């Protein structure tokens with residue numbers, strides 16, 4: 001059979017303009033690697049359609065030629081979900097228009113390539129709030145946020161990306177466009193299709209636009225950094241604040257002493273927030289409809305200090321101080337790189353079990369490899385812990401990474417026993433694909449495979465990711481770089 005690629009690329013260059021069909025290795029390079037350098041992919045070309053009709057034309061042409069398509073937004077993912085192993089990379093970056101703003105309906109209709117920070121700004125310009133917030137918001141794109149059902153630091157109050165969507169426009173595997181751009185808060189007209197595509201990591205369809213749900217902007221926000229005796233104390237403080245502050249508690253992030261140490265060591269301009277050392281730390285944010293968030297948080301923490309629930313606390317006195325406290329938390333992922341190789345487990349357990357999980361998993365990993373440095377941090381308020389490990393000082397990175405499967409088993413078995421999830425926030429991608437069948441309910445897995453087959457019968461949309469179905473085109477299995485994951 002003749003190679004379909006040259007004719008396909010020529011046809012796409014004629015349709016999109018040759019400037020938008022990148023074939024030079026240097027132009028393609030940023031689209032072939034992912035942030036942590038765990039996987040290096042390959043592609044025939046990177047195509048950059050300008051609008052939904054062009055996305056549909058590309059996907060239709062690929063379906064006819066039997067060529068895989070990997071959709072990419074900002075390529076900031078952490079699970080290898082956007083790495084191509086053959087076929088085309090379809091960049092959504094040029095679909096970056098805000099199509100409609102409806103302040104009375106509290107909605108924003110945006111295209112998939114809009115950078116998350118621009119979406120937040122568009123909401124603010126309408127006097128409203130789009131609460132999805134992540135460390136990579138300056139470069140990640142909303143289509144990627146939706147296709148991975150991104151979480152971030154505000155899930156506690158506003159939910160995951162999925163909870164912020166009212167409607168979607170999606171290009172299907174055969175090139176048809178599903179127009180589901182409804183801006184309704186009630187719509188029970190059949191199955192809720194948007195939720196199939198949200199979180200499917202580009203394996204069921206390609207999201208090209210969305211109607212986003214906006215929230216009222218709080219009149220004031222207050223941020224505090226709290227020193228605590230232990231993870232148990234952090235959980236006790238969380239439940240106290242949640243019960244007393246209710247929906248006004250907009251963030252509760254857990255930071256271990258090792259995490260704070262490496263932030264202070266490596267993050268430019270980082271300043272120790274509290275005198276003295278503590279067994280655990282929490283970054284707490286309270287928002288209010290009145291200007292009173294600061295005094296409210298001070299009162300809440302004052303009680304906690306008096307009751308011995310917290311050991312020390314500082315409430316930011318200015319917006320700049322608040323941002324500096326947030327930076328301590330947000331730099332954690334980045335500074336971990338500076339401590340050598342890391343093995344990451346993005347997991348969740350019921351909030352009530354977070355402290356027990358942290359204790360059990362830490363003890364088990366330290367017993368497995370004395371000297372391993374547990375860097376477990378994250379969104380304690382929604383049960384999502386980034387149970388990360390940094391290599392022991394002096395150990396070879398490769399020798400440490402060779403232990404990845406063993407640590408997966410230890411950590412994921414504990415998560416599973418606690419009725420948790422082994423892929424809480426970042427998705428499955430490649431890194432968890434072969435872990436999923438081990439822990440997923442077999443009926444759920446069967447349904448996932450049937451959905452994949454029904455919506456993408458040729459297996460061309462982001463093949464080999466999330467669920468393995470039959471033989472993946474593009475040789476994805478052979479091409480997966482590291483042997484762990």
Ligand SMILES: O=C(O)CC[C@@H](O)C(=O)O
Nearest residue numbers: 135330333344378386388
């Ligand atoms: O690097 C990580 O493990 C977590 C990244 C991100 O989800 C965060 O919460 O900072």
Ligand SMILES: [Zn+2]
Nearest residue numbers: 152378386425
């Ligand atoms: Zn996170």
